[in-house]
Amino acid sequence: MAKSRSKKIPIEVGSGSVFADLGFPDAEERTTKVALAVEILRILEGRSLTQAAVAKLLGVNQPKVSALVNYRLEGFSVERLMTFLTALGRDVDITIRPRRSPQTPGRIQVAAGR
Numbered sequence: 001m002a003k004s005r006s007k008k009i010p011i012e013v014g015s016g017s018v019f020a021d022l023g024f025p026d027a028e029e030r031t032t033k034v035a036l037a038v039e040i041l042r043i044l045e046g047r048s049l050t051q052a053a054v055a056k057l058l059g060v061n062q063p064k065v066s067a068l069v070n071y072r073l074e075g076f077s078v079e080r081l082m083t084f085l086t087a088l089g090r091d092v093d094i095t096i097r098p099r100r101s102p103q104t105p106g107r108i109q110v111a112a113g114r
Helices: 027-045 051-058 062-069 078-087
Strands: none
Touching: 027 062, 027 078, 051 062, 051 078
């Protein structure tokens, strides 16, 4: 049996944002949209609704619901996703505060309270 040699694969530490690591210029917006969509879909999972019923509840057509369920979020703004959350009976709070380190840019973060 041949002796296998293990090759070392270089490991690069990620930034914490897969979109930034992939070079998307709108990485922060994409991360925010995904976080909001995850929460929307978590809420909808517990309701066992058809896509048509979800569409009526959110005030969109069924293809938009399909896009949302499949995380195709290009057609949704952050504001629209927040509006969906309020339609689903959730409060959305936006807090603006100074950054701890003035040398670094601010960030947008979504935290879902359960």
